[in-house]
Amino acid sequence: MPKILTIAAMRLLDPAGRILLVRKRETTMFMQPGGKLEPDESPEAAVLREVREEIGLVFAPEQVEFLGRWDGPAANEADTEIHAYLYGATTTDAPCIQAEIEQMMWLSPAVAMERDDIAPLLRDHVLPSLLGG
Structure with missing residues (x-):
């Protein structure tokens, strides 16, 4: 039986409709900014x-x-299933790499779906819904 990991993530778009993806240190897959909930923390508070x-x-x-x-499935943890609460926002502000983030990029959702370094939950479920599929 897989371990369950509950997270909150942000589908952050720029005015051109590109999505922000980040790669955390010592991982290989890009995903949306976000992470694990703290004890007694709501998904909304966690994502903020x-x-x-x-x-x-x-x-x-x-x-x-x-x-x-x-x-x-979790992208970077074997035998782990992600339960992801997803929030959306649009920004004109420039993000900056902090904490455990090693790399970030803005991509159109269609281009992101074609990459093999995108977390499976994002590529197979979230991006298709963003594109209306």
Whole structure:
């Protein structure tokens, strides 16, 4: 039986509709900014905290929209299933690499779906829904 990991992530778009993807230190897959919930922390509070810590952007709760919850295999942890609460926002502010983030990039969702270094949950579930598929 797989381990269950509950996370909150941000589908962050720029005005051109590109999605921000990050790669954490000592990992190979790109994913959305976000991370594990702290004990007694709501998914919304977790995503706001993680985005601030990882890429230096601050959002008020009313600036983010709950997009849904997706489940799928973890990209970087064997025998682990992710339960991901996904929030969305658009920004004109420039993110900066902080905390455990090693690399980031803005890509169109269609281009991101074609890459083999995108986390499976993002590539197979979140991006298709973003593209209306």
